[in-house]
Amino acid sequence: MKKNMNNIDKTIRILIAVAVALLYYFNVIEGTLAYVLMGVAIVFLITSLISFCPLYKILGISTCKLKAK
Template sequence: MKKNMSNADKGVRTLIAVVIAVLYYMDIIEGTLAYILMAVAIVFLITSLVNFCPLYRVFGISTCKIKNE
């Protein structure tokens, strides 16, 4: 897999995931919405860790400044 995410993109995704986790922990979100948002948060964290977003590849987007060869 080639990197297609910049550090800023990874930071935003991680921040969103942390905010969702805090909202869940504080019982601000609950029920089905909480489970859906937690799944989104987990996907955001995984894509941030591996520096690759499959949807970016489908749409031909790359926020990474370094060109992969």
């Protein structure tokens, strides 16, 4: 897997995941919405840790800087 996420993208995803976890912890979100958002948060964390987003690959997007050859 070729990395397709830069540090800013990873940081934003981690912050969103933490925000969703806190909203769930403090019972701001509950029920089906909470489960859906927690699923998205888990995906955000996993993709942040491996620096690869499959959706970016499908859409041909990369937030990494291109290296000059």
